[in-house]
Amino acid sequence: MEDILETAKQIEEEAWSVIDETGVINHWSSIGATINLVGSLKTGLLINNRDIDFHIYTNPFNLSDSFLAISGLAENKRIKTVSYSNLLDAEDKCIEWHAFYDDQNGNSWQIDMIHILNESPYAGYFERVAERISKVLTKETREAILRIKKAIPTDKKVMSIQIYKAVIEDGVRSIEGFWRWEKQNQNEGIITWVP
Secondary structure (H helix, E strand, O other): OOOHHHHHHHHHHHHHHHHHHHOHHHHHHOOOOEEEEEHHHHHOOOOOOOEEEEEEEOOOOOHHHHHHHHHHHHOOOOEEEEEEEEEOOOOOOEEEEEEEEEOOOOOEEEEEEEEEOOOOOOOOHHHHHHHHHHHHOOHHHHHHHHHHHHHOOOOOOOOHHHHHHHHHOOOOOOHHHHHHHHHHOOOOOOOOOOO
16 A cells, blocks of 8 residues: 555655755745745645645735746746736735746646735735644644545646645545535635634
């Protein structure tokens, strides 16, 4: 039987290599930004989707600085695509950047960089969520989350936070249990659950 914790540890090491090789933290730091790791890599729950999440803050916010940081990142020849969404007038009050990086093993990584206005209601919020999840995880819940995440087909979109809530709050321990839980807990948009 596969050691799911060992597999997760290996993918986590690969993710840190991607962060180092792209210099993503340095590119944002060069414009005076604070760059915070959030999401699955931050909580030690990265397994299937090669997805690295950062929330970024600058004071003052300057859109051209955001482009400057991304232009430096895009000079890396392994960055194959970059997409941009301007959500400054939306509830989120942010700029979303998504960069796609092909590593030397042929794996494609998505690097999500959300440049958030300081007055956004989500400023610092997901950093606190990641911190709380990390604090309440046990070996059993970590393994359950990783097994469920690994069992989800790659073409099926499921927000990780749904899995965390199902396992941590509602005691779900299997993919079958998760599918049942998901049917009863339909959710649209941003999920604001904190354990």
